Amino acid sequence: MIQLKNYINETIGIHCEVSPLSKDVLNQLPIYLRNAYGWYELLMLNKKFVIAYAETDDEFTIAAIDTQLANIEERINQPIILCVDEMEAYNRKRLIEKKRAFIVPFKQLYIPYVFIDFTEYR
Numbered sequence: 001m002i003q004l005k006n007y008i009n010e011t012i013g014i015h016c017e018v019s020p021l022s023k024d025v026l027n028q029l030p031i032y033l034r035n036a037y038g039w040y041e042l043l044m045l046n047k048k049f050v051i052a053y054a055e056t057d058d059e060f061t062i063a064a065i066d067t068q069l070a071n072i073e074e075r076i077n078q079p080i081i082l083c084v085d086e087m088e089a090y091n092r093k094r095l096i097e098k099k100r101a102f103i104v105p106f107k108q109l110y111i112p113y114v115f116i117d118f119t120e121y122r
Helices: 002-012 031-036 062-076 089-097
Strands: 016-020 038-044 047-056 080-086 102-104 108-111 116-119
Touching (some): 002 102, 062 080, 062 089, 089 102, 089 108
Parallel strands (some): 080 102
Antiparallel strands (some): 016 038, 038 047, 108 116
16 A cells, blocks of 8 residues: 555546554455455545555446445445456456546556546557
């Protein structure tokens, strides 16, 4: 998660803090989702977000991810940002079409909650 914090700080110049999600909030999540993602809290622009971290987008389809995260957002009443180390461009496009916030460090950052859409080109 230090990589995520540094990416946000260096790329768009916004100071943020990342910490493990509290046990109170974590206990509200279904067990299979508690284990499917790493769960963190992100404090950015004086707003709290929940980070659902996965190494790849292989475990679930984009439709399933969107449904899961939408249900959790309703349950915990906090916006969720999907963070994935590797994700294909077509899956990132699908997440944008669904207005689902995500971060792929050093590739793309899309957070519609705070009107941020940043893509790195090399």
